[in-house]
Amino acid sequence: MSTITVDGVTKRFGDTVALEDVSFEIDEGEFTIVMGVSGSGKSTLLRCLSGLLEPTEGEIYIDGEPVTGTNKNVALIFQQHNLVGQMSAYANALTGSLSRCSLVESVLQLQDEEEKYRALSALETVGLVDESQKKVRQMSGGQQQRVGIARALVQEPQVMLADEPVSSLDPGSAQEVMRYLRETTAERGLTTLTSLHQVNIARKFGHRFIGLHDGQKVFDGYRDDLTIDVIDRIYGDIDTEGMFVSDAETAGESSSPDGIEADGGRR
Numbered sequence: 133m134s135t136i137t138v139d140g141v142t143k144r145f146g147d148t149v150a151l152e153d154v155s156f157e158i159d160e161g162e163f164t165i166v167m168g169v170s171g172s173g174k175s176t177l178l179r180c181l182s183g184l185l186e187p188t189e190g191e192i193y194i195d196g197e198p199v200t201g202t203n204k205n206v207a208l209i210f211q212q213h214n215l216v217g218q219m220s221a222y223a224n225a226l227t228g229s230l231s232r233c234s235l236v237e238s239v240l241q242l243q244d245e246e247e248k249y250r251a252l253s254a255l256e257t258v259g260l261v262d263e264s265q266k267k268v269r270q271m272s273g274g275q276q277q278r279v280g281i282a283r284a285l286v287q288e289p290q291v292m293l294a295d296e297p298v299s300s301l302d303p304g305s306a307q308e309v310m311r312y313l314r315e316t317t318a319e320r321g322l323t324t325l326t327s328l329h330q331v332n333i334a335r336k337f338g339h340r341f342i343g344l345h346d347g348q349k350v351f352d353g354y355r356d357d358l359t360i361d362v363i364d365r366i367y368g369d370i371d372t373e374g375m376f377v378s379d380a381e382t383a384g385e386s387s388s389p390d391g392i393e394a395d396g397g398r399r
């Protein structure tokens with residue numbers, strides 16, 4: 133497990149201030165959701181955390197070590213999962229070990245037995261071991277995103293970052309993917325940050341929340357503190373109605389099979 137410290141981070145792109153003096157600390161094992169409207173700085177924050185972007189000012193530390201570039205202990209899952217549709221779920225998951233072997237070795241599946249085991253184990257974690265030989269293009273959007281999570285897990289990260297992982301999914305699939313993300317975090321002892329714009333899904337699955345508005349942190353707290361006033365502060369004048377999923381759509385999802393409570397608390 134890893135702790136994360138964000139200390140006075142500002143990120144500018146020319147005249148655009150994408151993040152402004154953002155600071156917070158995340159405890160190891162926390163499942164944190166970064167909320168905010170489009171353009172509020174969520175992706176920029178996750179990319180700075182992953183080492184893909186360098187802050188203009190401020191520092192980020194993971195386990196007390198400054199982030200100076202990408203690191204195999206930190207996995208980033210994108211909205212577009214960039215999977216190879218013609219390849220099986222298993223073959224796609226195996227490409228997660230790319231950082232440990234060459235591209236040619238990966239395509240020919242020449243990884244050692246341990247890496248093959250890790251790919252199957254990761255598919256099992258996201259509930260897809262029975263579908264491991266299925267071509268990804270024949271899978272649903274939610275299943276594809278779960279393959280994306282499995283591929284990230286093969287890297288054996290300590291920190292998992294997910295940038296809008298469910299934004300292109302229907303509400304049911306979105307919740308299923310969020311449930312797997314949260315269960316994976318608990319099962320594998322990860323520290324996870326995921327950005328999300330759907331308020332209901334965020335409230336349902338989040339444990340800790342960071343709210344961004346115009347690049348500034350306007351909220352940092354836990355589920356009970358995430359009141360309507362706070363949501364207004366995060367979303368400003370934007371009508372959040374469409375970001376709520378109806379009760380009917382969330383029915384039957386109030387608890388997860390592994391005993392993690394719906395409030396996102398850690399076991």
Ligand SMILES: Nc1ncnc2c1ncn2[C@@H]1O[C@H](COP(=O)(O)OP(=O)(O)OP(=O)(O)O)[C@@H](O)[C@H]1O
Pocket residue numbers: 145148149150168169170171172173174175176177
């Ligand atoms: N590479 C870049 N070059 C210039 N401006 C950028 C770049 N990346 C982000 N920005 C700007 O920084 C601000 C924050 O963008 P960011 O993508 O972090 O927001 P976001 O909350 O993730 O939005 P979305 O949900 O639409 O992805 C926006 O004004 C955006 O246009």
